[in-house]
Amino acid sequence: MENSIRWQRAELLIFTTVALVNLLPFVATRFFPSMDGPSHLCNSNIINQLVFYHNSLFHQFFTINPEPVPNWTSHLVVSLLMLVMPAFLAEKILLLVILTGIPFAFRTLLQTISPRQTLYSFLIFPFSHSMFFFFGFYNFCLAILFFLVTLNYWLRHEFAPWNPKRIIPFVLLVMATYFSHIVIFGLLVLIISLHIATGFIAGLIIKEAGFITMITRLWKKVAVVTIASIVPFLLFIYFFYSRPGTRTISYIARKELISYLFTVRPVITFNIIDENRYTRFLFCLLVLMVAIGLGAFLIRLVRKLLSKPGKPGALPERLIPRPAFWWLLASAGLMLLLFFTLPDAYGTASYTSLRIAFVFFLTLFLLISTFRLPWWFGLPALFIGVSVNLALIRFYQPRIMDLSSLAVSVNKTADYVAPNSMVLPVDGLEEWYTGHFADFLAVDKPIVMIKNYECVSGYFPVIWNKDTKPDCFLGSPATPRRYMNFGVTKGHLYIPVDYVLVIGQYDPARDWFCTLHRILTNDFVLVYSNAHCRLFKNKAPRIPLVLPG
Numbered sequence: 001m002e003n004s005i006r007w008q009r010a011e012l013l014i015f016t017t018v019a020l021v022n023l024l025p026f027v028a029t030r031f032f033p034s035m036d037g038p039s040h041l042c043n044s045n046i047i048n049q050l051v052f053y054h055n056s057l058f059h060q061f062f063t064i065n066p067e068p069v070p071n072w073t074s075h076l077v078v079s080l081l082m083l084v085m086p087a088f089l090a091e092k093i094l095l096l097v098i099l100t101g102i103p104f105a106f107r108t109l110l111q112t113i114s115p116r117q118t119l120y121s122f123l124i125f126p127f128s129h130s131m132f133f134f135f136g137f138y139n140f141c142l143a144i145l146f147f148l149v150t151l152n153y154w155l156r157h158e159f160a161p162w163n164p165k166r167i168i169p170f171v172l173l174v175m176a177t178y179f180s181h182i183v184i185f186g187l188l189v190l191i192i193s194l195h196i197a198t199g200f201i202a203g204l205i206i207k208e209a210g211f212i213t214m215i216t217r218l219w220k221k222v223a224v225v226t227i228a229s230i231v232p233f234l235l236f237i238y239f240f241y242s243r244p245g246t247r248t249i250s251y252i253a254r255k256e257l258i259s260y261l262f263t264v265r266p267v268i269t270f271n272i273i274d275e276n277r278y279t280r281f282l283f284c285l286l287v288l289m290v291a292i293g294l295g296a297f298l299i300r301l302v303r304k305l306l307s308k309p310g311k312p313g314a315l316p317e318r319l320i321p322r323p324a325f326w327w328l329l330a331s332a333g334l335m336l337l338l339f340f341t342l343p344d345a346y347g348t349a350s351y352t353s354l355r356i357a358f359v360f361f362l363t364l365f366l367l368i369s370t371f372r373l374p375w376w377f378g379l380p381a382l383f384i385g386v387s388v389n390l391a392l393i394r395f396y397q398p399r400i401m402d403l404s405s406l407a408v409s410v411n412k413t414a415d416y417v418a419p420n421s422m423v424l425p426v427d428g429l430e431e432w433y434t435g436h437f438a439d440f441l442a443v444d445k446p447i448v449m450i451k452n453y454e455c456v457s458g459y460f461p462v463i464w465n466k467d468t469k470p471d472c473f474l475g476s477p478a479t480p481r482r483y484m485n486f487g488v489t490k491g492h493l494y495i496p497v498d499y500v501l502v503i504g505q506y507d508p509a510r511d512w513f514c515t516l517h518r519i520l521t522n523d524f525v526l527v528y529s530n531a532h533c534r535l536f537k538n539k540a541p542r543i544p545l546v547l548p549g
Helices: 002-027 037-051 056-061 073-082 087-113 118-128 138-157 164-178 182-205 211-241 254-262 272-306 324-341 352-369 375-416 437-442 453-457 513-523
Strands: 062-064 421-427 447-449 462-464 471-475 483-485 493-496 499-503 524-529 533-538
Touching: 002 087, 002 118, 002 375, 037 056, 037 062, 037 073, 037 087, 037 437, 037 453, 037 462, 056 062, 056 447, 073 087, 073 138, 087 118, 087 138, 087 352, 118 272, 118 352, 118 375, 138 164, 138 182, 138 352, 164 182, 164 211, 182 211, 182 324, 182 352, 254 272, 254 324, 254 352, 272 352, 272 375, 324 352, 375 437, 375 499, 375 524, 375 533, 421 437, 421 471, 437 447, 437 499, 453 462, 471 513, 483 513, 499 513, 513 524
Parallel strands: 421 447, 421 499, 471 493
Antiparallel strands: 062 462, 471 483, 499 533, 524 533
Protein backbone atom coordinates (compact mmCIF):
# COMPACT_ATOMS: atom_id res chain seq x y z
CA MET A 1 0.00 0.00 0.00
CA GLU A 2 2.83 2.38 0.92
CA ASN A 3 4.60 1.69 -2.38
CA SER A 4 1.34 2.33 -4.23
CA ILE A 5 0.94 5.73 -2.57
CA ARG A 6 4.54 6.64 -3.39
CA TRP A 7 4.02 5.70 -7.02
CA GLN A 8 0.82 7.76 -7.20
CA ARG A 9 2.64 10.78 -5.82
CA ALA A 10 5.57 10.30 -8.18
CA GLU A 11 3.25 9.89 -11.17
CA LEU A 12 1.34 13.05 -10.23
CA LEU A 13 4.63 14.93 -9.87
CA ILE A 14 5.69 13.78 -13.36
CA PHE A 15 2.32 14.85 -14.79
CA THR A 16 2.56 18.28 -13.13
CA THR A 17 6.13 18.74 -14.38
CA VAL A 18 5.11 17.91 -17.94
CA ALA A 19 2.19 20.33 -17.61
CA LEU A 20 4.56 23.14 -16.59
CA VAL A 21 7.00 22.34 -19.40
CA ASN A 22 4.06 22.24 -21.80
CA LEU A 23 2.98 25.68 -20.63
CA LEU A 24 6.23 27.63 -20.84
CA PRO A 25 6.72 28.01 -24.64
CA PHE A 26 3.26 29.52 -25.04
CA VAL A 27 3.54 32.16 -22.32
CA ALA A 28 7.24 33.02 -22.68
CA THR A 29 6.59 35.67 -25.34
CA ARG A 30 4.74 38.95 -24.81
CA PHE A 31 1.86 37.91 -27.07
CA PHE A 32 1.04 34.38 -28.11
CA PRO A 33 0.73 34.68 -31.90
CA SER A 34 -2.45 32.72 -32.61
CA MET A 35 -4.36 33.24 -35.84
CA ASP A 36 -7.63 34.70 -34.50
CA GLY A 37 -6.37 35.60 -31.02
CA PRO A 38 -5.60 39.25 -31.86
CA SER A 39 -9.16 39.76 -33.10
CA HIS A 40 -10.53 38.33 -29.86
CA LEU A 41 -8.34 40.68 -27.83
CA CYS A 42 -9.35 43.62 -30.01
CA ASN A 43 -13.05 42.86 -29.67
CA SER A 44 -12.71 42.34 -25.93
CA ASN A 45 -11.34 45.89 -25.83
CA ILE A 46 -14.35 47.03 -27.87
CA ILE A 47 -16.68 45.44 -25.29
CA ASN A 48 -14.98 47.47 -22.57
CA GLN A 49 -15.19 50.68 -24.61
CA LEU A 50 -18.92 50.11 -25.08
CA VAL A 51 -19.93 48.83 -21.65
CA PHE A 52 -17.51 50.36 -19.16
CA TYR A 53 -16.01 53.44 -20.84
CA HIS A 54 -19.10 54.54 -22.83
CA ASN A 55 -16.93 55.67 -25.72
CA SER A 56 -19.19 57.64 -28.10
CA LEU A 57 -17.07 56.93 -31.20
CA PHE A 58 -17.20 53.20 -30.52
CA HIS A 59 -20.96 53.36 -30.01
CA GLN A 60 -21.21 54.85 -33.48
CA PHE A 61 -19.33 51.93 -34.99
CA PHE A 62 -20.20 48.96 -32.78
CA THR A 63 -22.89 47.48 -30.61
CA ILE A 64 -23.24 44.43 -28.42
CA ASN A 65 -24.79 41.53 -30.28
CA PRO A 66 -28.37 41.23 -28.92
CA GLU A 67 -28.42 37.51 -29.74
CA PRO A 68 -27.01 35.27 -26.97
CA VAL A 69 -24.42 33.74 -29.30
CA PRO A 70 -22.32 30.77 -28.10
CA ASN A 71 -18.96 32.52 -28.37
CA TRP A 72 -19.03 34.72 -25.30
CA THR A 73 -16.88 33.01 -22.69
CA SER A 74 -13.33 33.95 -23.67
CA HIS A 75 -14.38 37.48 -24.67
CA LEU A 76 -16.06 38.02 -21.30
CA VAL A 77 -13.10 36.65 -19.33
CA VAL A 78 -10.54 38.70 -21.25
CA SER A 79 -12.68 41.87 -21.16
CA LEU A 80 -12.95 41.75 -17.37
CA LEU A 81 -9.23 41.03 -16.99
CA MET A 82 -8.34 43.91 -19.32
CA LEU A 83 -10.06 46.33 -16.97
CA VAL A 84 -7.20 45.85 -14.50
CA MET A 85 -4.27 44.72 -16.64
CA PRO A 86 -2.84 45.08 -20.16
CA ALA A 87 -4.06 42.82 -22.92
CA PHE A 88 -0.96 40.62 -23.05
CA LEU A 89 -1.36 39.69 -19.35
CA ALA A 90 -5.08 39.03 -19.76
CA GLU A 91 -4.25 36.74 -22.68
CA LYS A 92 -1.63 34.91 -20.61
CA ILE A 93 -4.14 34.16 -17.86
CA LEU A 94 -6.52 32.77 -20.47
CA LEU A 95 -3.72 30.60 -21.91
CA LEU A 96 -2.85 29.39 -18.39
CA VAL A 97 -6.45 28.33 -17.84
CA ILE A 98 -6.58 26.43 -21.14
CA LEU A 99 -3.13 24.81 -21.08
CA THR A 100 -3.37 23.62 -17.47
CA GLY A 101 -7.13 23.25 -17.18
CA ILE A 102 -7.60 20.79 -20.06
CA PRO A 103 -4.85 18.31 -18.97
CA PHE A 104 -5.91 18.27 -15.32
CA ALA A 105 -9.62 18.16 -16.13
CA PHE A 106 -9.00 15.20 -18.46
CA ARG A 107 -6.87 13.48 -15.83
CA THR A 108 -9.59 13.96 -13.20
CA LEU A 109 -12.24 12.57 -15.55
CA LEU A 110 -10.06 9.57 -16.37
CA GLN A 111 -9.53 8.93 -12.64
CA THR A 112 -13.29 8.92 -12.17
CA ILE A 113 -13.71 6.35 -14.94
CA SER A 114 -10.59 4.21 -14.38
CA PRO A 115 -8.85 5.20 -11.13
CA ARG A 116 -5.84 2.92 -11.62
CA GLN A 117 -5.10 3.86 -15.23
CA THR A 118 -3.92 7.47 -14.85
CA LEU A 119 -0.91 6.86 -17.10
CA TYR A 120 -3.22 7.22 -20.09
CA SER A 121 -3.86 10.82 -19.06
CA PHE A 122 -0.46 11.77 -20.54
CA LEU A 123 -1.97 11.38 -24.00
CA ILE A 124 -3.86 14.65 -23.50
CA PHE A 125 -0.81 16.93 -23.68
CA PRO A 126 -0.48 17.17 -27.49
CA PHE A 127 -4.21 17.98 -27.59
CA SER A 128 -3.88 20.86 -25.12
CA HIS A 129 -2.15 22.93 -27.84
CA SER A 130 -4.14 21.58 -30.78
CA MET A 131 -4.70 23.37 -34.08
CA PHE A 132 -7.70 25.08 -32.45
CA PHE A 133 -5.41 26.56 -29.82
CA PHE A 134 -2.99 27.91 -32.44
CA PHE A 135 -5.88 29.17 -34.53
CA GLY A 136 -6.99 31.24 -31.55
CA PHE A 137 -10.30 29.38 -31.19
CA TYR A 138 -10.20 30.08 -27.48
CA ASN A 139 -13.94 29.66 -27.01
CA PHE A 140 -13.67 26.14 -28.42
CA CYS A 141 -10.74 25.37 -26.09
CA LEU A 142 -12.72 26.61 -23.09
CA ALA A 143 -15.68 24.55 -24.28
CA ILE A 144 -13.47 21.43 -24.19
CA LEU A 145 -12.47 22.33 -20.64
CA PHE A 146 -16.10 22.77 -19.57
CA PHE A 147 -17.02 19.58 -21.44
CA LEU A 148 -14.52 17.55 -19.39
CA VAL A 149 -15.47 19.19 -16.08
CA THR A 150 -19.21 18.84 -16.71
CA LEU A 151 -18.91 15.20 -17.75
CA ASN A 152 -16.88 14.42 -14.64
CA TYR A 153 -19.41 16.27 -12.46
CA TRP A 154 -22.23 14.19 -13.94
CA LEU A 155 -20.41 10.89 -13.39
CA ARG A 156 -19.57 11.73 -9.80
CA HIS A 157 -23.10 12.84 -8.87
CA GLU A 158 -25.19 10.57 -11.09
CA PHE A 159 -26.52 8.47 -8.22
CA ALA A 160 -26.51 11.21 -5.57
CA PRO A 161 -29.72 12.97 -4.52
CA TRP A 162 -30.18 15.82 -7.02
CA ASN A 163 -31.04 18.72 -4.73
CA PRO A 164 -30.62 22.39 -5.74
CA LYS A 165 -27.11 22.40 -4.25
CA ARG A 166 -26.04 19.84 -6.86
CA ILE A 167 -28.27 20.88 -9.74
CA ILE A 168 -27.23 24.56 -9.82
CA PRO A 169 -23.50 23.88 -10.47
CA PHE A 170 -24.50 21.35 -13.14
CA VAL A 171 -26.78 23.90 -14.81
CA LEU A 172 -24.03 26.53 -14.75
CA LEU A 173 -21.47 24.12 -16.24
CA VAL A 174 -23.82 23.15 -19.08
CA MET A 175 -24.59 26.82 -19.74
CA ALA A 176 -20.87 27.66 -19.73
CA THR A 177 -20.27 24.91 -22.28
CA TYR A 178 -22.97 26.33 -24.56
CA PHE A 179 -21.73 29.92 -24.32
CA SER A 180 -18.24 28.67 -25.16
CA HIS A 181 -19.08 26.61 -28.24
CA ILE A 182 -22.33 25.30 -29.65
CA VAL A 183 -20.91 22.10 -31.21
CA ILE A 184 -19.28 20.94 -27.98
CA PHE A 185 -22.51 21.66 -26.09
CA GLY A 186 -24.37 19.40 -28.51
CA LEU A 187 -21.79 16.63 -28.14
CA LEU A 188 -21.88 16.95 -24.35
CA VAL A 189 -25.65 16.44 -24.23
CA LEU A 190 -25.42 13.50 -26.63
CA ILE A 191 -22.68 11.77 -24.62
CA ILE A 192 -24.48 12.25 -21.30
CA SER A 193 -27.66 10.92 -22.91
CA LEU A 194 -25.73 7.87 -24.12
CA HIS A 195 -24.43 7.35 -20.62
CA ILE A 196 -27.95 7.35 -19.25
CA ALA A 197 -29.21 5.02 -21.99
CA THR A 198 -26.39 2.46 -21.73
CA GLY A 199 -26.67 2.46 -17.94
CA PHE A 200 -30.39 1.80 -18.15
CA ILE A 201 -29.94 -1.04 -20.66
CA ALA A 202 -27.12 -2.61 -18.62
CA GLY A 203 -29.27 -2.40 -15.49
CA LEU A 204 -32.10 -4.23 -17.23
CA ILE A 205 -29.75 -6.95 -18.53
CA ILE A 206 -28.16 -7.73 -15.18
CA LYS A 207 -31.42 -7.10 -13.31
CA GLU A 208 -29.80 -4.52 -11.11
CA ALA A 209 -33.21 -3.61 -9.63
CA GLY A 210 -36.88 -3.97 -10.34
CA PHE A 211 -38.29 -2.57 -13.56
CA ILE A 212 -40.28 0.16 -11.80
CA THR A 213 -37.19 1.21 -9.84
CA MET A 214 -35.13 1.33 -13.02
CA ILE A 215 -37.74 3.48 -14.77
CA THR A 216 -37.85 5.83 -11.78
CA ARG A 217 -34.06 6.24 -11.82
CA LEU A 218 -34.14 6.84 -15.57
CA TRP A 219 -36.83 9.49 -15.22
CA LYS A 220 -34.90 11.35 -12.51
CA LYS A 221 -31.70 11.40 -14.60
CA VAL A 222 -33.53 12.57 -17.71
CA ALA A 223 -35.26 15.27 -15.66
CA VAL A 224 -31.92 16.57 -14.29
CA VAL A 225 -30.31 16.70 -17.74
CA THR A 226 -33.41 18.38 -19.17
CA ILE A 227 -33.41 21.04 -16.46
CA ALA A 228 -29.73 21.72 -17.04
CA SER A 229 -29.89 21.84 -20.83
CA ILE A 230 -33.35 23.18 -21.67
CA VAL A 231 -32.36 26.85 -21.95
CA PRO A 232 -29.14 26.31 -23.96
CA PHE A 233 -30.96 23.70 -26.06
CA LEU A 234 -33.63 26.25 -27.00
CA LEU A 235 -30.86 28.73 -27.80
CA PHE A 236 -29.18 25.97 -29.83
CA ILE A 237 -32.33 25.55 -31.92
CA TYR A 238 -32.78 29.30 -32.32
CA PHE A 239 -29.16 29.74 -33.39
CA PHE A 240 -29.62 27.49 -36.42
CA TYR A 241 -33.23 28.48 -37.08
CA SER A 242 -32.34 32.19 -37.26
CA ARG A 243 -29.59 31.61 -39.84
CA PRO A 244 -30.64 31.85 -43.50
CA GLY A 245 -31.08 28.51 -45.21
CA THR A 246 -29.12 29.72 -48.23
CA ARG A 247 -25.79 29.58 -46.43
CA THR A 248 -23.15 27.44 -48.10
CA ILE A 249 -22.96 23.92 -46.69
CA SER A 250 -19.80 22.00 -47.56
CA TYR A 251 -18.64 18.46 -46.90
CA ILE A 252 -15.17 16.92 -46.89
CA ALA A 253 -14.44 13.88 -49.03
CA ARG A 254 -14.47 10.60 -47.09
CA LYS A 255 -10.91 9.80 -48.14
CA GLU A 256 -9.69 13.05 -46.62
CA LEU A 257 -11.71 12.44 -43.46
CA ILE A 258 -10.01 9.07 -43.06
CA SER A 259 -6.63 10.77 -43.44
CA TYR A 260 -7.68 13.13 -40.62
CA LEU A 261 -7.90 10.11 -38.33
CA PHE A 262 -4.66 8.48 -39.48
CA THR A 263 -2.69 11.70 -39.00
CA VAL A 264 -4.54 12.78 -35.81
CA ARG A 265 -5.28 15.96 -37.74
CA PRO A 266 -6.75 18.03 -34.84
CA VAL A 267 -3.24 18.20 -33.36
CA ILE A 268 -1.57 19.45 -36.56
CA THR A 269 -1.35 23.20 -37.16
CA PHE A 270 1.22 24.37 -39.70
CA ASN A 271 2.48 21.52 -41.86
CA ILE A 272 0.81 18.13 -42.20
CA ILE A 273 3.90 16.40 -43.58
CA ASP A 274 6.29 17.68 -40.91
CA GLU A 275 3.97 17.33 -37.93
CA ASN A 276 2.60 13.99 -39.05
CA ARG A 277 6.03 12.52 -38.38
CA TYR A 278 5.15 12.89 -34.70
CA THR A 279 1.37 12.55 -34.56
CA ARG A 280 1.36 9.21 -36.40
CA PHE A 281 2.92 7.66 -33.28
CA LEU A 282 -0.24 8.66 -31.42
CA PHE A 283 -2.40 6.90 -33.98
CA CYS A 284 -0.22 3.76 -33.94
CA LEU A 285 -0.40 3.68 -30.15
CA LEU A 286 -4.19 3.99 -30.21
CA VAL A 287 -4.53 1.12 -32.70
CA LEU A 288 -2.11 -1.02 -30.71
CA MET A 289 -3.82 -0.40 -27.36
CA VAL A 290 -7.29 -1.08 -28.77
CA ALA A 291 -6.01 -4.31 -30.34
CA ILE A 292 -4.31 -5.41 -27.10
CA GLY A 293 -7.34 -4.57 -24.98
CA LEU A 294 -9.85 -6.36 -27.18
CA GLY A 295 -7.43 -9.25 -27.76
CA ALA A 296 -6.87 -9.73 -24.03
CA PHE A 297 -10.63 -9.77 -23.44
CA LEU A 298 -11.21 -12.38 -26.15
CA ILE A 299 -8.36 -14.57 -24.89
CA ARG A 300 -9.72 -14.52 -21.34
CA LEU A 301 -13.18 -15.28 -22.64
CA VAL A 302 -11.99 -18.27 -24.70
CA ARG A 303 -10.03 -19.64 -21.75
CA LYS A 304 -13.11 -19.37 -19.59
CA LEU A 305 -15.25 -21.19 -22.14
CA LEU A 306 -12.65 -23.97 -22.57
CA SER A 307 -12.07 -24.46 -18.86
CA LYS A 308 -13.88 -27.07 -16.84
CA PRO A 309 -17.41 -26.04 -15.96
CA GLY A 310 -17.60 -24.61 -12.52
CA LYS A 311 -20.40 -23.23 -10.52
CA PRO A 312 -23.24 -21.78 -12.58
CA GLY A 313 -23.39 -18.02 -12.73
CA ALA A 314 -22.28 -14.96 -14.61
CA LEU A 315 -18.85 -14.51 -16.14
CA PRO A 316 -16.20 -13.38 -13.66
CA GLU A 317 -15.91 -9.62 -13.43
CA ARG A 318 -12.29 -9.69 -14.59
CA LEU A 319 -13.45 -11.00 -17.95
CA ILE A 320 -15.72 -8.05 -18.59
CA PRO A 321 -14.49 -4.52 -19.42
CA ARG A 322 -15.36 -1.88 -16.86
CA PRO A 323 -18.97 -0.61 -17.10
CA ALA A 324 -17.84 2.66 -18.68
CA PHE A 325 -16.45 0.66 -21.60
CA TRP A 326 -19.86 0.23 -23.24
CA TRP A 327 -20.82 3.84 -22.80
CA LEU A 328 -17.51 5.09 -24.15
CA LEU A 329 -17.62 2.59 -27.00
CA ALA A 330 -21.06 3.92 -27.94
CA SER A 331 -19.81 7.51 -27.60
CA ALA A 332 -16.78 6.89 -29.80
CA GLY A 333 -19.01 5.19 -32.36
CA LEU A 334 -21.42 8.12 -32.35
CA MET A 335 -18.53 10.58 -32.79
CA LEU A 336 -17.35 8.59 -35.83
CA LEU A 337 -20.86 8.57 -37.28
CA LEU A 338 -21.18 12.34 -36.88
CA PHE A 339 -17.64 12.82 -38.18
CA PHE A 340 -18.48 11.09 -41.46
CA THR A 341 -22.02 12.45 -41.92
CA LEU A 342 -22.20 16.06 -40.73
CA PRO A 343 -21.07 18.94 -42.99
CA ASP A 344 -17.72 20.48 -42.23
CA ALA A 345 -18.88 24.05 -42.83
CA TYR A 346 -22.15 25.94 -42.54
CA GLY A 347 -21.69 29.47 -43.85
CA THR A 348 -18.73 31.00 -42.03
CA ALA A 349 -18.85 28.36 -39.28
CA SER A 350 -16.34 25.69 -40.23
CA TYR A 351 -13.98 22.95 -39.02
CA THR A 352 -16.93 20.95 -37.67
CA SER A 353 -15.37 17.65 -38.76
CA LEU A 354 -12.12 18.35 -36.95
CA ARG A 355 -13.96 19.53 -33.83
CA ILE A 356 -15.83 16.23 -33.71
CA ALA A 357 -12.60 14.33 -34.38
CA PHE A 358 -11.05 16.10 -31.40
CA VAL A 359 -13.80 14.79 -29.10
CA PHE A 360 -13.57 11.34 -30.74
CA PHE A 361 -9.91 11.03 -29.77
CA LEU A 362 -10.70 12.10 -26.20
CA THR A 363 -13.38 9.41 -25.89
CA LEU A 364 -10.98 6.88 -27.42
CA PHE A 365 -8.33 7.66 -24.78
CA LEU A 366 -10.94 7.16 -22.07
CA LEU A 367 -12.16 3.96 -23.71
CA ILE A 368 -8.66 2.48 -23.75
CA SER A 369 -8.32 3.15 -20.04
CA THR A 370 -11.31 0.89 -19.31
CA PHE A 371 -9.62 -2.31 -20.55
CA ARG A 372 -8.70 -4.64 -17.71
CA LEU A 373 -4.97 -4.54 -18.34
CA PRO A 374 -2.05 -4.31 -15.89
CA TRP A 375 -1.18 -0.75 -14.93
CA TRP A 376 2.19 -0.91 -16.67
CA PHE A 377 0.43 -1.16 -20.07
CA GLY A 378 -0.02 2.57 -19.64
CA LEU A 379 3.73 3.22 -19.74
CA PRO A 380 3.79 3.45 -23.58
CA ALA A 381 1.03 6.05 -23.32
CA LEU A 382 3.16 8.08 -20.92
CA PHE A 383 6.26 7.77 -23.08
CA ILE A 384 4.60 8.52 -26.42
CA GLY A 385 2.35 11.25 -25.01
CA VAL A 386 5.31 13.11 -23.51
CA SER A 387 7.65 12.46 -26.46
CA VAL A 388 5.19 13.60 -29.11
CA ASN A 389 4.32 16.65 -27.03
CA LEU A 390 7.96 17.68 -26.62
CA ALA A 391 8.71 17.05 -30.30
CA LEU A 392 5.77 19.25 -31.37
CA ILE A 393 6.78 22.01 -28.97
CA ARG A 394 10.31 21.93 -30.33
CA PHE A 395 8.87 22.13 -33.87
CA TYR A 396 6.61 25.07 -32.96
CA GLN A 397 9.14 27.06 -30.94
CA PRO A 398 10.92 28.94 -33.76
CA ARG A 399 7.58 29.73 -35.43
CA ILE A 400 6.17 31.06 -32.16
CA MET A 401 9.20 33.32 -31.72
CA ASP A 402 9.07 34.68 -35.28
CA LEU A 403 5.33 35.31 -35.22
CA SER A 404 5.51 36.82 -31.76
CA SER A 405 8.07 39.33 -33.03
CA LEU A 406 5.54 40.41 -35.66
CA ALA A 407 2.79 40.68 -33.04
CA VAL A 408 4.95 42.84 -30.76
CA SER A 409 5.93 45.10 -33.67
CA VAL A 410 2.28 45.72 -34.54
CA ASN A 411 1.35 46.36 -30.92
CA LYS A 412 4.24 48.81 -30.45
CA THR A 413 3.02 50.80 -33.45
CA ALA A 414 -0.07 51.76 -31.41
CA ASP A 415 2.15 54.22 -29.47
CA TYR A 416 2.08 56.44 -32.57
CA VAL A 417 -1.69 56.33 -33.10
CA ALA A 418 -3.86 58.94 -31.42
CA PRO A 419 -6.72 57.58 -29.27
CA ASN A 420 -10.14 57.31 -30.94
CA SER A 421 -8.60 57.13 -34.41
CA MET A 422 -9.77 55.06 -37.33
CA VAL A 423 -7.18 52.76 -38.89
CA LEU A 424 -7.24 50.83 -42.14
CA PRO A 425 -5.08 47.67 -41.92
CA VAL A 426 -3.29 46.57 -45.09
CA ASP A 427 -1.85 43.06 -45.10
CA GLY A 428 1.20 42.98 -47.34
CA LEU A 429 2.24 39.54 -46.09
CA GLU A 430 -0.87 37.83 -47.47
CA GLU A 431 -0.22 34.72 -45.40
CA TRP A 432 -3.10 32.54 -44.20
CA TYR A 433 -1.97 32.63 -40.57
CA THR A 434 -1.24 36.35 -40.05
CA GLY A 435 -4.35 37.87 -41.62
CA HIS A 436 -5.68 39.25 -38.30
CA PHE A 437 -2.36 40.33 -36.75
CA ALA A 438 -3.18 43.98 -37.49
CA ASP A 439 -5.68 43.81 -34.61
CA PHE A 440 -2.77 43.72 -32.14
CA LEU A 441 -2.70 47.48 -32.77
CA ALA A 442 -6.06 47.95 -31.04
CA VAL A 443 -5.91 45.66 -28.01
CA ASP A 444 -4.84 48.26 -25.42
CA LYS A 445 -6.01 51.54 -26.93
CA PRO A 446 -9.37 52.94 -28.15
CA ILE A 447 -8.61 52.47 -31.85
CA VAL A 448 -11.25 51.60 -34.44
CA MET A 449 -10.06 49.04 -36.98
CA ILE A 450 -12.39 49.54 -39.91
CA LYS A 451 -12.05 45.87 -40.86
CA ASN A 452 -13.43 43.45 -38.28
CA TYR A 453 -14.42 39.93 -39.33
CA GLU A 454 -16.12 39.15 -36.02
CA CYS A 455 -18.54 42.05 -36.46
CA VAL A 456 -19.47 40.79 -39.92
CA SER A 457 -20.04 37.12 -39.06
CA GLY A 458 -22.65 37.69 -36.35
CA TYR A 459 -21.28 34.73 -34.36
CA PHE A 460 -19.50 36.88 -31.76
CA PRO A 461 -20.42 39.31 -28.96
CA VAL A 462 -19.75 42.49 -31.00
CA ILE A 463 -21.39 43.49 -34.29
CA TRP A 464 -21.41 46.62 -36.43
CA ASN A 465 -23.93 49.26 -35.44
CA LYS A 466 -25.75 49.35 -38.77
CA ASP A 467 -27.90 52.34 -37.77
CA THR A 468 -25.04 54.73 -37.04
CA LYS A 469 -21.84 53.16 -38.39
CA PRO A 470 -19.90 55.84 -40.33
CA ASP A 471 -18.57 55.01 -43.78
CA CYS A 472 -14.88 55.61 -44.38
CA PHE A 473 -12.77 56.65 -47.33
CA LEU A 474 -9.15 57.26 -48.33
CA GLY A 475 -7.85 60.12 -50.43
CA SER A 476 -10.09 62.71 -52.06
CA PRO A 477 -13.56 62.02 -53.57
CA ALA A 478 -12.78 64.80 -56.07
CA THR A 479 -9.75 62.91 -57.40
CA PRO A 480 -10.81 59.45 -58.64
CA ARG A 481 -7.23 58.25 -59.15
CA ARG A 482 -6.55 58.94 -55.46
CA TYR A 483 -9.79 57.77 -53.89
CA MET A 484 -11.06 54.59 -52.21
CA ASN A 485 -14.30 54.20 -50.27
CA PHE A 486 -15.46 51.45 -47.92
CA GLY A 487 -19.21 51.62 -48.34
CA VAL A 488 -21.53 54.54 -48.91
CA THR A 489 -24.74 54.71 -46.88
CA LYS A 490 -27.11 57.61 -47.35
CA GLY A 491 -27.78 59.50 -44.16
CA HIS A 492 -24.62 58.23 -42.45
CA LEU A 493 -21.43 60.08 -41.63
CA TYR A 494 -18.73 59.85 -44.28
CA ILE A 495 -15.33 60.07 -42.57
CA PRO A 496 -11.74 59.98 -43.89
CA VAL A 497 -9.50 57.29 -42.42
CA ASP A 498 -6.97 58.68 -39.92
CA TYR A 499 -4.19 56.11 -40.32
CA VAL A 500 -3.17 53.27 -42.60
CA LEU A 501 -1.20 50.40 -41.09
CA VAL A 502 0.82 48.42 -43.64
CA ILE A 503 2.18 45.05 -42.49
CA GLY A 504 4.92 43.69 -44.72
CA GLN A 505 5.35 44.95 -48.27
CA TYR A 506 2.83 45.29 -51.07
CA ASP A 507 3.38 45.55 -54.81
CA PRO A 508 2.31 49.11 -55.82
CA ALA A 509 1.70 47.97 -59.40
CA ARG A 510 -0.74 45.18 -58.53
CA ASP A 511 -4.54 45.40 -58.31
CA TRP A 512 -5.89 48.03 -55.91
CA PHE A 513 -2.48 48.57 -54.36
CA CYS A 514 -1.64 51.05 -57.12
CA THR A 515 -4.47 53.35 -56.00
CA LEU A 516 -3.49 52.85 -52.36
CA HIS A 517 0.11 53.72 -53.16
CA ARG A 518 -0.91 56.99 -54.86
CA ILE A 519 -3.05 57.90 -51.84
CA LEU A 520 -0.33 57.15 -49.32
CA THR A 521 2.23 59.08 -51.36
CA ASN A 522 0.12 62.21 -51.81
CA ASP A 523 -2.33 62.35 -48.90
CA PHE A 524 -0.52 60.59 -46.03
CA VAL A 525 2.78 60.92 -44.25
CA LEU A 526 4.89 58.11 -42.79
CA VAL A 527 5.00 58.59 -39.00
CA TYR A 528 6.53 55.30 -37.87
CA SER A 529 8.13 52.15 -39.24
CA ASN A 530 9.85 49.07 -37.90
CA ALA A 531 11.02 45.74 -39.26
CA HIS A 532 7.46 44.57 -39.90
CA CYS A 533 5.13 47.56 -40.21
CA ARG A 534 4.70 51.07 -41.51
CA LEU A 535 2.20 53.56 -40.15
CA PHE A 536 0.87 56.39 -42.34
CA LYS A 537 -1.10 59.35 -41.00
CA ASN A 538 -3.64 61.39 -42.97
CA LYS A 539 -2.34 64.89 -43.65
CA ALA A 540 -5.84 66.39 -43.65
CA PRO A 541 -7.88 66.80 -40.45
CA ARG A 542 -10.90 64.59 -39.93
CA ILE A 543 -13.96 66.43 -41.30
CA PRO A 544 -17.07 64.25 -41.23
CA LEU A 545 -19.59 64.62 -44.03
CA VAL A 546 -23.22 63.58 -44.01
CA LEU A 547 -24.55 62.00 -47.17
CA PRO A 548 -28.10 63.13 -47.85
CA GLY A 549 -30.78 60.53 -47.12
